[in-house]
Amino acid sequence: MPATTLTLAAPALALPPTELSGRQRVALDDDTALAACTTWQEAADGRREARTRLVLQGLHCAACAGLIEAALERVDGVRAARVNGASERAEVDWDPARTRASALIEAVQRAGYQAYLADAEDALRARQAESRQALWRLFVAAFCMMQVMMAAAPGYFAAPGDIAPDLAALLRWSAWVLTLPVLLFSARPFFSGAWQSLRQWRIGMDVPVALGIAVTFVASSAASFDPGGIFGHEVYFDSLTMFVCFLLAGRWLEARSRERSTRSLDALLRRLPDSVERLAADGS
Incomplete structure (x- = not known):
């Protein structure tokens, strides 16, 4: 009997639809x-x-x-x-x-x-699209991480008072701007996964990750625009972007390994016969 394919069209950055046509x-x-x-x-x-x-x-x-x-x-x-x-x-x-x-x-x-x-071809296309998108997220996170580290480096190496206050504020604001693509694009899978877990009243791996990213960004943003506030003057945008980059790198490597194992499994399943005929009662 012929097989058919299932086409589920969903925006690349949105949650999957909950209803079929x-x-x-x-x-x-x-x-x-x-x-x-x-x-x-x-x-x-x-x-x-x-x-x-x-x-x-x-x-x-x-x-x-x-x-x-x-x-x-x-x-x-x-x-x-x-x-x-x-x-x-x-x-x-x-x-x-x-x-x-x-x-x-x-x-x-x-x-x-x-x-x-x-056995749908859409499954293969979806895996390929997911792999490409994961690579783009990793690229954005790695690129922004390097730029944020460059903006944060003077604060680590300079002695107290060596950097003028206006220049220090400019470096913090630059790091804040460079962190936005990481937060809004690269880290989106963590927030989506956390929301999915909370909707099911369960705590998944993405919940503490998303919580840590959000708290770090909020505290660092407050310290950037109000150094004398309750959050102090220390910012951690470099740690945030590095954290997201390393997590995405691990997920991408895991996805590549999973894809290879899935392809091997599919190839093995295709080699199996659809049916067998027993010729004798003992199975020979």
Whole structure:
């Protein structure tokens, strides 16, 4: 039976949509559309059960896998959901009489992540787009980090009183301006991930990271524009940008490793036969 692809169009910088269009639901809910990624089984009571494989996008830690599993298991008709965060794959056992495949996709999207059919070409394109965007975020963070470090270096090496107050203020304001692209663009995945976790009433890895970035930026901004205020005169824009850059570098390397392992797994699965025929009772 022919396979189909699932097209989920979402803005690159926005959270994924939570609802599918009518056309997408029709494409997903057709048995022939699920043939390449779904195994149909007969339960003990004679009802038909389905086991569907999905490709996920946007996972960064084990907590993300837990959020997706919980979202899928809340769907009426889902018997079990297993999510592998390392390979970004999900396997869902569900009852076709009580739910539809489109409901599984929408449940993942409501949790703040993307989901595709396991054999859909859109999954490969989404991974490639995510990798390119992650590289751009890392580039912006690294470039701005170097510039912020140059603005902060005179304050570290100069003796007290060597830098004029107006020049010191100019350096702080320059560092503040250079930190904005890091905060608004490069660090956006951390804030998005934190918001997704809080929406599910759970504390994921991104929550303390986003909190630390926000507190550091607010305190440093107050110290930049009001050195005599409650936050003092010390700024930490260099630490903030370096922190974001190192985290993004680690995530990018992890994503590259995960992509290679996923490609190897896909290649192995394609080599397996669709069916086998037992010739004798002993399995020979």
